[in-house]
Amino acid sequence: MRREAPQRLADYGPLLFPAGMLIVFFVIPFATMIAVSFFQRDPAGFYSTAFVFDNYARFLSLFFGKVLGFSLFLAVTVAICCVVIAVPFTYLLSRARRRTQVLWLVALLSVLSLSEVIIGFAWSTLFSRTAGITNLLVAIGLMSEPVALNPSFGAVLTAMVYQALPYTVLVLYPALVRLDPTLTEAARTLGASPVKSFFTVVVPALRNTIVATLIMVFIFALGSYLLPQILGRPQHWTLSVLITDQAIYQSNMPFAAAMAVFLVLVTLGLVGLTLIATRKGEAA
Amino acid sequence: MSGLTLQNVTKEFGTFTAVKNVDLTVPHGTFVCLLGPSGCGKTTLMRMIAGLDLPTDGAIRLDGADITRVPTHKRDLGMVFQSLALFPHLTVGENIAYSLRIRGVGKEDQKKRVDELLSMIHLSGYADRPVAKLSGGQRQRVAIARALAISPKLFLLDEPLSALDAKLREAMQVELRQLQQRLGITTIVVTHDQREAMTMADTVVVMNSGEIRQAAAPVEIYRRPADTFVADFIGMTNLIDFSADSAGRATVLGTVVENLAVPAGLSRGVLSVRPEDVHLTAPGHGAIDAKVTFVRDLGGTIETFVEGGGKQIVAVSMPNARPDVSVGQDVGIKLSSDACVVLKS
Numbered sequence: 001m002r003r004e005a006p007q008r009l010a011d012y013g014p015l016l017f018p019a020g021m022l023i024v025f026f027v028i029p030f031a032t033m034i035a036v037s038f039f040q041r042d043p044a045g046f047y048s049t050a051f052v053f054d055n056y057a058r059f060l061s062l063f064f065g066k067v068l069g070f071s072l073f074l075a076v077t078v079a080i081c082c083v084v085i086a087v088p089f090t091y092l093l094s095r096a097r098r099r100t101q102v103l104w105l106v107a108l109l110s111v112l113s114l115s116e117v118i119i120g121f122a123w124s125t126l127f128s129r130t131a132g133i134t135n136l137l138v139a140i141g142l143m144s145e146p147v148a149l150n151p152s153f154g155a156v157l158t159a160m161v162y163q164a165l166p167y168t169v170l171v172l173y174p175a176l177v178r179l180d181p182t183l184t185e186a187a188r189t190l191g192a193s194p195v196k197s198f199f200t201v202v203v204p205a206l207r208n209t210i211v212a213t214l215i216m217v218f219i220f221a222l223g224s225y226l227l228p229q230i231l232g233r234p235q236h237w238t239l240s241v242l243i244t245d246q247a248i249y250q251s252n253m254p255f256a257a258a259m260a261v262f263l264v265l266v267t268l269g270l271v272g273l274t275l276i277a278t279r280k281g282e283a284a
Numbered sequence: 285m286s287g288l289t290l291q292n293v294t295k296e297f298g299t300f301t302a303v304k305n306v307d308l309t310v311p312h313g314t315f316v317c318l319l320g321p322s323g324c325g326k327t328t329l330m331r332m333i334a335g336l337d338l339p340t341d342g343a344i345r346l347d348g349a350d351i352t353r354v355p356t357h358k359r360d361l362g363m364v365f366q367s368l369a370l371f372p373h374l375t376v377g378e379n380i381a382y383s384l385r386i387r388g389v390g391k392e393d394q395k396k397r398v399d400e401l402l403s404m405i406h407l408s409g410y411a412d413r414p415v416a417k418l419s420g421g422q423r424q425r426v427a428i429a430r431a432l433a434i435s436p437k438l439f440l441l442d443e444p445l446s447a448l449d450a451k452l453r454e455a456m457q458v459e460l461r462q463l464q465q466r467l468g469i470t471t472i473v474v475t476h477d478q479r480e481a482m483t484m485a486d487t488v489v490v491m492n493s494g495e496i497r498q499a500a501a502p503v504e505i506y507r508r509p510a511d512t513f514v515a516d517f518i519g520m521t522n523l524i525d526f527s528a529d530s531a532g533r534a535t536v537l538g539t540v541v542e543n544l545a546v547p548a549g550l551s552r553g554v555l556s557v558r559p560e561d562v563h564l565t566a567p568g569h570g571a572i573d574a575k576v577t578f579v580r581d582l583g584g585t586i587e588t589f590v591e592g593g594g595k596q597i598v599a600v601s602m603p604n605a606r607p608d609v610s611v612g613q614d615v616g617i618k619l620s621s622d623a624c625v626v627l628k629s
Contacts, residue, residue, distance in 0.1 A: 185336055186369035188356040190383035191434065196357075200386070204373045 037257035047254050055258035064242070064259070068266065071222060071238040078160045078221035079214045085161070086168035087210065091202055093169070094176040105173070108166040116163065120230035123159040124150055127231070155231040160224055164217050171216060175209040176202075211278045215271050222267060239263050286312040286347050287470060288333065288438060293342035295328050295494075302328040304494040306342070310487070313468045315461065317481035320491035321517070326474045327442055329491070333472065334440055335359050346437060359438070362431030366443040368423055370415045370430070377402075377411030380430045387434065401429040404463070421452050428460070432467070439464070439471040445480065457483045478518050482506070490514045506558075512627050515556035522562065522597045525629065527552045534626075536619065537593035539572045543621040554629045559600035561623030564588060564607045564615045571616025576609050592617055 006012055040050040058064075093104055114122075126132050127149035134146040149155055183205065187197035203210065225240035239259060247256035288310040295303040303325040310316050318326040331337040333344060335356035344352045351359055362383075370379050378385075380401055381394040389397075402408050405425035415423060424444065431439060444460075445453045461484040464471045475481055481488045482502040489499040490513075498510035509515035512523055526536045526544075528551055534544040536555060546553070565571050574592030586606055588599045597617060601607055609615055 180367060180369060182365045182367050182369040183371060185356075186363070186365055186371075187382070187386075188336070189334055189359075189361055189363040189440075190430070191357050191360075191386045192382075193355070193357050196386065200382075201371055205371065207373065 033257045034261055036253055037261045039254045039257075041252050041254050046251070055255045056262070058255060059258055059262060064239075067237065067239050067242055068263070070236070071240070071263075072266070072270070074156070074160070074228070074236075074238060075218045075221040075224075077157060078164055079217040081157065081161045082164050082168040082217045083210060083214055086165060086172055086213075087203065087206070088198070090169050090172040090176050091198065094173065094179070095181065105170075108169055111162070111166045116224070116226045119159055119163050120227050123155065123162070123227075124230055127152075127155050127158075150231045151233045151236070153232065153236055156228050156236050159227045159231050160221055163224075163227070164220055167220060168213055168217055171213050172206075172209060175206055179205060208278070211274060215274060219267060219271070222263070287314070288472075289345040290329075290333070291343045291345070293329070293332060293339045293344060295325070295332060295337060296340045301494055303332070303339075306494075306496055308489060308496065308499060310470060310472065312347075312470055314486045315464050315471045315484055316473070316487045316489060317485035318472065318474045318489050318491060319478060319481040319517075320476065322476060324491040325494040326476075326491050330440055330442055330472060330474045333438070334361060334363050360434065360436050361438040361440060362434065362436035363440040364427045364431050364442065364444045366446060368427040368447070370423060370427055372415060374415070375411065376407070376413050376415055376418070376426050379415060379426060380411075380433055382430060383434045397433060401433060404432075405429045420448055421456065424448060424456060428463070432469075435467075435469075437470065439469045441471070441473045443474055443476070445475075446477075453477075453480070454483075460484060482518075488518075490517060492517070507625075509556055509625060509627070512554055512556065512629070515625065515627065520559050520598060520600070522555075522557045522559065523627075524555045524557065524595060524597070525552065526555050526626075537572045537595060539570065541619050541621060541624065544624060544626065545621070546626055550626070550628070552629060554627045555619070556625040556627055557597075557619055557623060559587065559598045561620065562597060562599035563618040563620070564590070564599055564609060565618050567614050567616040569616065571618050574615050574617050576611050576613045576615055578611060579609070590615060590617065 036047065037055055038051050038053070039047040040052055040054070042048045093101055096104075129146050129148035132146065132149060134143055134149065137143040138146050179202065183201050184194070184197045187201045188194065192200055222238070223240055225238060225244050228236050228238050229241055240263075243256045243259050243263070246252045246259065288308075290306050290308040293303060293306045294301065306329060308316075318329060320326045328337060332339045335351070335354060339352060342352070343350055346359070371382065374382065377395075377398045380398045381389075384394045384397060398411055399408070402410060405428060407422060407425060407429075410418075410422070410426075415426065418426065424447075427444070428441075431441075441460075445456050448456060457480050460473075464484075473480075473484060485502055487499055488502050488505045490497045490505060492513050498505060498514045500508070500510075505514065505518055509518060509521075515521045516523060524536055526534045526541075526546075528534045528546040532546045532548065534541050534546050534555075544555075567573055572592050574590040574597065576588060577591050577596070578589040580587040580589070584603070586601050586603065588601070588607055588609060590597050590599065599607070599617075607615075
């Protein structure tokens with residue numbers, strides 16, 4: 001449905017409420033955080049008003065660089081894993097019977113209702129030596145004795161993909177349902193096998209959706225701080241873990257704020273780059 | 285033999301039988317229209333020929349080889365879908381070249397073939413346009429060119445012209461027929477539009493509830509329908525009950541029609557008389573008594589509705605033979621025996 005663009009100031013009225021909410025609950029806290037990031041830490045208590053770059057300077061060390069690098073790497077890996085699993089899955093789901101679709105969507109929604117803590121401890125049990133899935137592999141004779149699979153990078157990745165996958169599917173689902181099924185049939189009549197038609201027609205036709213989904217999962221995964229702590233070693237901790245640590249346990253609000261601001265800037269930069277790259281590809 | 289052969293092809297969806305024991309032979313290079321009302325199984329039949337649906341029973345042969353279980357992408361066919369199904373992310377040229385690219389044809393050859401096809405469909409120079417920027421008729425042509433890119437053995441079109449407006453549709457029908465004759469390609473079109481079928485086809489296959497009712501040349505379908513369904517579905521007709529005595533003399537609406545060849549043993553049936561074969565005369569003299577109820581003057585033709593023996597009958601005449609009648613007037617109907625088709629009721 002296409003409507004006229006707003007003509008008078010009053011036409012913008014309906015936007016007032018969301019704009020107000022956004023200002024009160026996002027812009028003001030974020031501005032506060034930016035301000036705090038330039039403050040000085042007061043060892044005796046909280047922080048004192050100042051305008052120093054010490055917090056940012058401290059961040060520019062190899063250690064924090066590594067943590068930032070790992071956080072971005074983890075988020076990108078989670079995003080790619082989710083999309084690689086979710087696109088074919090959602091494609092098949094959208095072609096399944098209505099009943100099957102509803103059952104799967106209900107199951108996925110119920111995963112969304114689980115808290116990150118429950119997901120973390122459930123996977124840590126599943127990956128444990130005493131009660132984990134390796135016991136099953138031993139039982140069917142594939143392994144000689146059960147082993148602990150966590151803490152490890154694989155454990156962190158698995159749990160984060162598990163957590164983000166329902167979002168991925170739910171974001172992709174509407175686009176895939178709307179995709180004209182005769183497009184793949186046409187590709188098949190033109191000589192493409194089902195797999196080839198999936199990669200030459202479905203994926204390229206959904207390119208924008210897939211890029212948007214990648215960005216969404218990336219940002220979602222970037223904020224994760226519980227799962228890396230439950231299932232990973234300290235080298236698998238993300239910047240979010242360090243921010244929490246500084247803000248809550250070290251009482252260093254200014255430094256935590258500086259890290260958070262930096263993380264936001266890097267994220268925005270990456271998303272911007274992705275969008276530019278996609279648009280360029282489209283024009284070509 | 286060369287061409288397409290369907291043997292006893294049946295398709296069931298659960299308890300519903302969409303296509304029932306269809307036998308059909310399409311010789312190489314002919315143009316066949318599958319014609320029927322919606323839900324008659326014509327699209328399902330085409331999808332089975334394309335391999336998009338598997339028949340429950342029966343065999344499909346192309347040039348002698350059994351292709352019943354051969355997957356779609358190995359059948360070397362070209363198909364135009366009702367929705368056209370042009371790939372939105374590709375340009376006109378890339379759409380047309382898709383089947384060549386899939387088969388690993390070199391870039392230069394692809395470009396050559398695309399240019400060839402674009403000039404065939406009168407869209408030279410459109411290769412780099414996005415398909416979204418084309419008009420309905422242009423998209424139609426691109427879909428046709430894409431289907432023909434590999435010079436397929438079989439050219440299938442599923443309601444290809446239904447999205448076009450009436451004028452453009454008529455023009456495309458002629459164009460499609462000329463294209464098919466120039467290329468000599470075996471072509472099957474699904475349509476519910478009988479004008480379309482009559483315009484294009486060598487053979488019209490009339491289907492109803494999953495079965496073939498008649499497969500013949502367009503004129504024969506029109507002049508010699510096999511049953512009342514075909515007679516009624518193709519063009520306008522008058523279906524009039526008759527009874528015959530043991531000598532084969534047929535009585536229609538209380539009047540004997542001379543020289544009507546009624547098959548032996550048939551005591552009652554239906555006559556199909558095309559409106560242009562109904563002649564209005566003065567009452568009496570062995571004509572069927574009737575009364576004019578309505579006159580529709582369409583300019584090009586005049587339809588006169590008359591009622592005789594409780595039955596409404598339509599007569600169509602050209603303006604130069606305009607019947608001199610008015611509503612309420614008593615007239616007589618003359619049926620000539622060679623214009624009547626005797627059908628079982």
